[in-house]
Amino acid sequence: MTESIKDSVKAFVIENFLFGDTSQNLADIDSLIENGVIDSTGVLELVAFIEDRYGVTVADADIVPANLDSLDRIAAFIAAKTATKAAA
Amino acid sequence: MCGFDGYFGDVRHGRALLERMTAAIAHRGPDEHGVFTAKGIGLGHARLSIVGLGDGQQPMSDQSGTLTIAFNGEIFNYVELREQLRAKGRRFRTSSDTEVILHLYDEMGEDCVSLLNGDFAFAIYDGRRRQLMLARDRMGVRPLFYVRHGGALYFASEVKALLEVPGVEAELDPRALDQIFTLWAPIAPRTAFRDIYELEPASLMIVKDGGATTTRSYWSLTYPDRDAPPRYTDEREAAEQLRALLTEATRLRMRADVPVGSYLSGGLDSSVISALAAPMAPEGLRTFSVTFDSAEHDESAFQNEMAQALGTRHSTVNCGDGDIAAVFPEVIRFTERPILRTAPAPLYKLSGLVRQQGLKVVLTGEGADEVFAGYDIFKESRVRRFCGRQPGSRIRPHLFRKLYPYLPGLQQQSAEYLASFFGAGNVPLDDPLFSHRPRLNGTAATKLFFSAELREQLAGFDAAEELASRLPAAFARWHPLHQAQYLEARFLLPGYILSSQGDRMAMAHGIEGRFPFLDHGLVEFAASLPPEMKLKGLVEKHILREATKDILPRAIGRRTKQPYRAPDSQSFVGRNAADYVEAAMGEQQLRAGGLFDPRAVSKLHQKCSARPTGGFRDNAAFVGILSTQLWLQSFTGARRRQSDAA
Numbered sequence: 001m002t003e004s005i006k007d008s009v010k011a012f013v014i015e016n017f018l019f020g021d022t023s024q025n026l027a028d029i030d031s032l033i034e035n036g037v038i039d040s041t042g043v044l045e046l047v048a049f050i051e052d053r054y055g056v057t058v059a060d061a062d063i064v065p066a067n068l069d070s071l072d073r074i075a076a077f078i079a080a081k082t083a084t085k086a087a088a
Numbered sequence: 089m090c091g092f093d094g095y096f097g098d099v100r101h102g103r104a105l106l107e108r109m110t111a112a113i114a115h116r117g118p119d120e121h122g123v124f125t126a127k128g129i130g131l132g133h134a135r136l137s138i139v140g141l142g143d144g145q146q147p148m149s150d151q152s153g154t155l156t157i158a159f160n161g162e163i164f165n166y167v168e169l170r171e172q173l174r175a176k177g178r179r180f181r182t183s184s185d186t187e188v189i190l191h192l193y194d195e196m197g198e199d200c201v202s203l204l205n206g207d208f209a210f211a212i213y214d215g216r217r218r219q220l221m222l223a224r225d226r227m228g229v230r231p232l233f234y235v236r237h238g239g240a241l242y243f244a245s246e247v248k249a250l251l252e253v254p255g256v257e258a259e260l261d262p263r264a265l266d267q268i269f270t271l272w273a274p275i276a277p278r279t280a281f282r283d284i285y286e287l288e289p290a291s292l293m294i295v296k297d298g299g300a301t302t303t304r305s306y307w308s309l310t311y312p313d314r315d316a317p318p319r320y321t322d323e324r325e326a327a328e329q330l331r332a333l334l335t336e337a338t339r340l341r342m343r344a345d346v347p348v349g350s351y352l353s354g355g356l357d358s359s360v361i362s363a364l365a366a367p368m369a370p371e372g373l374r375t376f377s378v379t380f381d382s383a384e385h386d387e388s389a390f391q392n393e394m395a396q397a398l399g400t401r402h403s404t405v406n407c408g409d410g411d412i413a414a415v416f417p418e419v420i421r422f423t424e425r426p427i428l429r430t431a432p433a434p435l436y437k438l439s440g441l442v443r444q445q446g447l448k449v450v451l452t453g454e455g456a457d458e459v460f461a462g463y464d465i466f467k468e469s470r471v472r473r474f475c476g477r478q479p480g481s482r483i484r485p486h487l488f489r490k491l492y493p494y495l496p497g498l499q500q501q502s503a504e505y506l507a508s509f510f511g512a513g514n515v516p517l518d519d520p521l522f523s524h525r526p527r528l529n530g531t532a533a534t535k536l537f538f539s540a541e542l543r544e545q546l547a548g549f550d551a552a553e554e555l556a557s558r559l560p561a562a563f564a565r566w567h568p569l570h571q572a573q574y575l576e577a578r579f580l581l582p583g584y585i586l587s588s589q590g591d592r593m594a595m596a597h598g599i600e601g602r603f604p605f606l607d608h609g610l611v612e613f614a615a616s617l618p619p620e621m622k623l624k625g626l627v628e629k630h631i632l633r634e635a636t637k638d639i640l641p642r643a644i645g646r647r648t649k650q651p652y653r654a655p656d657s658q659s660f661v662g663r664n665a666a667d668y669v670e671a672a673m674g675e676q677q678l679r680a681g682g683l684f685d686p687r688a689v690s691k692l693h694q695k696c697s698a699r700p701t702g703g704f705r706d707n708a709a710f711v712g713i714l715s716t717q718l719w720l721q722s723f724t725g726a727r728r729r730q731s732d733a734a
Contacts, residue, residue, distance in 0.1 A: 016695070019688035021536055033508045036533040040509050041497040041703025064504040 005054075006075035012049050013071065017042055028071045043068065050074070056081040090146070091116030091595070092158035093249040094131040094211050096220040096295055097240025106132035109242075109249040116160070116245060116595045122146055124156050128297065129213045129220065131158040136598050138162070138449055140184030141345050150190050151181070154215035157193075159186050160245050161208035161230045162602070164340035169203060193221070198292055201306050205340065205608065209287070211243060218297035226307045227455070227606045228276075228289030228582025231591055235284045241295055246592075247281055247424045251723065256284075258723035260716075262545045265683065268426050269712055270532045270551035273583030275558060280425040280719065289582045307608070309578055310562065311570035311615050318618040326621055327635040329613065334635070337607035338364040341451055348602070349374040349442060350451040352402070354390030356629060356640070356647055357453025357462070361604055363639040365451055366398045375400040376442050376450065378434040381408040384494065385653055390644060397641050405441040407434040412659035413666045417718050422596040423588040424723075426716040428531070428708040430654045435593040443597040454590060455605035458577040459614040460629040461569060461622035462649050464491050469523035469572050470623065472510050476517060485510075490626060494650070497703060520556050520563060523572035528552050534709040537684045537692065555579065569619040577611075656707035657696040660714065665697075672717035681720050684713050 006028065014022060017037050024035065032038040038046065046068060047058045056078070067077040091113035099105060106123045110132035114121065117134030124131045124147035133146040139162065149156040163169070166185035173191050174180070180187055185206075192200040193212050198221055207229035212221045222243060224232050234243040235250050242253050251258055261282040264274040277285040287293055290307040312319065320326040342348050342365060350362040352375040366373040375395050380386040388404070395402035412433040419433050420426075442450055457463045468491050475484045485507040492498050498506070515525045528551075538546070555575075563571060586603075594601045604610070614622070617631060624630035628649050637645050660669045671677055673693050678686040696702060696710050 015691065018536065019685075019691040019695075021685070021688055023540075031508075034514070036529060036536075039497075039530060039533070039703045039705050040495070040501055040505070041706075043505060044497055044500065045699075060500075060502070063500075064502045065508050066504070069508070 003075075005078050006071055008053070009074050009078070010071050012053075013037065013046075016045060016049070026071070030071075031065075031069050033065065033069055046074070050078055050081075054078055054082055056085055090136050090160045091134045091245035091249075092132060092146070092160050092209075092211065093242075093244035094129070094158060095240050095242045095253075096129055096213075097238075097299065098128055099130065099238075099240050102130040105252065105254075106130045108252040109244060110134050112249040112252050113244065113246050115598055118598050120145060124149070124158075126156075126213075126215070129156075131156060131211060131213065133158045136448060136600060138344050138346055138600060139166070140182050140186070143182040144184030144186055146186060148182075148184075148186050148190065150194060155190055155194060156213045156215075157186060157190050157210055159189060159208065159210040160232075161206055161210070161225065162343075162600070163188060163204050163206040163208060164343060164607075165203075165205040167343070198223075198294060199306075201292060207602070207606075209245065220295040221292060222287055222295070223292040223306075224287045224289055226290040226309075226608045227577075227586070227603075227611065229586050229591065229601075229603060229606065231587065232287040233279065233284060234287065234293075236299075239299065241299070241301075247279065247284055248421075248723075250284055259283075260683070260720065260724070262542060263549055263551075265426065265542075265716065266535070266546050266549055267551040267554070268428065269534050269538075270528055271555060271583075272428055272531065272580060273587070274425065275555060275579060276583065281723075289578075308560070309574060309611065309615065310560075311566045311574065313562070313565045314567045314570075315565075319616045320618065320621070323621060323631065323634065326617060327631055330610075330631055330635040333607070333610045333613055334360070334604060335364055337604040337610050338451065339368060340607070341602040341604050342368045344449050346448050347371060347374070348449045348451060349376060349445075349447045350400075351375070351438065351453070351601075352377045352391050352394055352400075353453065353652060354387030354394065354644075355453065355650055355652075356633065356644060357456035357605065359390075359394045359453070359640055359644045360456075360632065360636045361451050361453050362394065362398055362400065363636070364604075366400060373398065373400045374445070374447060375402045376438060376445075377402070377404045378438050379404050379406045380434070380654070381406065382655055385655065387650065390647070393641055394644055403441060403445055405437050407437060407654065410664050410666075411437065412654060413664050413669065416659070416714070417668060417722065418596070419593070420715050420718040421722045422592045423715075424592070424719075425588065426712055426719050427584075427588050428534070428712045428715075430656050430659055430711055431652060432589045432593050433659075434654050435589055436596055439594045439597040439599040442599050448598065449600045449602060450594070451602050451604060453605065454585060454601070454603045455581070455611075456629065456632060457649070458573060458581050458585075459605050459611055460632045461573055461619075462628045463576060464649065464651065465523060465527060465576070466569060466572050466623055467491050467626050467628065468510060468526070469568065470626070472515070472522075472526075473517065473568065475507055475510075476515075481507075487626070493648075520559055520571065521552060521575070523568065524575055530704060531708060533705045534712055537688050537709055537713060539683055539685050542683050567619045569623055570615070573615075657702065657710035660710070661693075661697040668718075669714060672714055672721070677717060677721075681717060683716060683720075689713055 093109040117136045119137040120135040131147040163185040166188040209230040209232040259282040276288045293303045377391040379388040485503040488506040621631040675686040
């Protein structure tokens with residue numbers, strides 16, 4: 001489950017922030033900010049993608065680097081969110 | 089104010105070449121033109137008559153005929169210098185400032201530049217010494233480019249004149265492009281054109297017969313050591329002195345044999361200058377502003393308030409849908425370099441308005457942000473240092489929100505993200521580029537669109553490292569605010585603000601801009617002030633506000649800095665889409681240029697079309713790529729077509 005989420009997040013990041021450029025070899029644990037992949041507007045684009053794609057609501061308090069600053073963190077965050085939603 | 093060109097060395101058909109070179113920059117001087125040739129030397133001049141209307145023709149020779157000058161700009165203290173020279177027995181044939189430079193050179197040689205208060209670039213041919221001197225003003229207001237070709241030196245106010253020299257071809261310097269996509273401008277002497285150079289601000293070049301060349305700086309921007317006792321401790325005294333210096337700088341810049349107007353942006357700086365100039369304008373001051381359709385860019389309410397308060401005759405030009413796209417190719421023909429913002433385009437329209445209204449000279453508030461610490465980047469740097477002292481603080485990063493109230497993307501972020509975006513705690517405090525590192529990193533992200541071939545050519549080159557290598561030894565001893573001010577005033581000011589947004593946009597319509605805040609006496613005074621008098625807490629230009637609060641409406645005097653911006657990618661998509669944009673960003677032209685990855689650019693174009701108000705990186709990349717493609721068409725394409733036709 002997490003792997004397929006990560007794959008689709010990675011595809012979104014590469015398409016939307018790297019414009020198809022795979023030469024950066026972005027690792028799953030790499031910081032999106034420190035690697036210049038994402039800026040302040042990009043974070044909001046990422047949040048919109050997560051909400052649209054996974055049908056979850058991302059609260060303001062959730063928009064922190066601990067949840068969203070690497071592919072691993074994003075995938076884990078989405079997995080937890082969707083699990084909470086399914087349990088509700 | 090004018091344009092000039094010339095050569096030094098053996099050149100065939102020199103007079104005809106000068107005619108072509110001068111015609112290429114005729115927009116800088118539509119009133120007259122002239123050419124001087126002698127063995128091994130040629131000078132051309134296009135004149136905009138402002139001082140000495142009837143007798144200031146150029147190139148101008150002295151009475152002996154051994155010294156000849158071609159000069160672009162103004163010497164604001166020429167009246168005082170002329171009196172001093174007369175007292176020494178010098179006799180003048182004209183009422184121009186040009187002749188003052190000639191006499192001063194005759195008296196002092198190349199050291200004459202130290203007495204000049206002005207915005208200038210000039211060439212003096214000295215027939216006795218068989219040498220040429222090129223010189224440029226301290227802050228880099230007036231441009232001067234040169235190229236060596238076939239054993240001769242060619243020089244001109246704009247590169248397009250140099251491209252008239254047979255055999256000189258326009259080719260993009262990849263390192264210049266890297267610098268633009270990192271620092272916003274190439275670092276002089278580098279220009280966007282490979283093998284064509286720019287004389288640095290505050291520099292002079294002496295070329296001897298035979299080509300031996302020496303270049304040296306005759307002035308430098310410097311700040312006191314951080315630990316040195318402050319020269320000023322009494323704020324009121326400093327404010328009074330500032331007011332006196334700024335008033336005098338404005339008075340000198342009102343000198344002209346034609347009416348002088350003023351730009352009015354609605355912000356503090358141009359309002360101060362207009363307020364000081366208004367009582368000095370014998371027939372009443374005329375003011376000029378750009379208005380925008382989009383509310384986020386428009387400042388017309390403040391412009392109107394100021395114009396009414398001063399009783400000026402106010403004129404405006406609007407920048408609406410499609411206007412930026414309509415003029416952008418012309419704008420790039422004049423900037424002569426790729427740019428990352430569209431901000432020059434409205435200024436191109438504004439100078440057109442001034443010309444249409446019959447004026448040739450305007451004062452502007454440019455320079456105040458560099459000299460008195462007005463830019464947000466100075467505050468940002470201070471907050472980053474504050475956060476860096478306690479990494480992990482959840483409270484301190486909230487201060488970043490205070491800095492950019494006009495950027496909604498930032499306002500919505502958590503403290504953790506704010507700290508991450510600004511690299512708070514990540515950039516070593518002793519990094520000489522500490523103040524600018526987030527901006528440099530954010531801008532360099534635009535290089536994502538560089539093609540594989542271009543990346544290969546640039547392997548091992550680091551634009552920021554080159555910038556750091558150009559810093560003076562004393563830099564490390566300066567206060568962090570002064571270090572940041574130096575980076576702005578020494579590099580971005582001449583490389584972008586005074587060039588792409590300044591001289592080039594004004595001279596495109598034959599308009600001379602004058603900048604009281606860049607009077608070198610005022611610049612030196614401001615540099616000597618303690619940092620807290622300029623940036624007090626997070627209030628920018630504090631001492632300037634104190635010094636001028638009695639001449640401004642309260643709302644303007646207390647206004648927080650609103651950076652001058654214009655719509656970027658949204659100017660070229662949707663209902664503003666233009667055929668030339670589609671072509672320039674299309675696969676065929678991108679492949680022909682070889683600089684950008686067509687697939688990535690196509691995705692960027694789609695993204696900006698779908699979401700035209702995107703973030704900084706996407707907007708800067710879009711404008712940077714489009715302007716580079718237009719640059720290629722304008723300079724390399726035109727040259728190719730000319731040679732094909734020949």
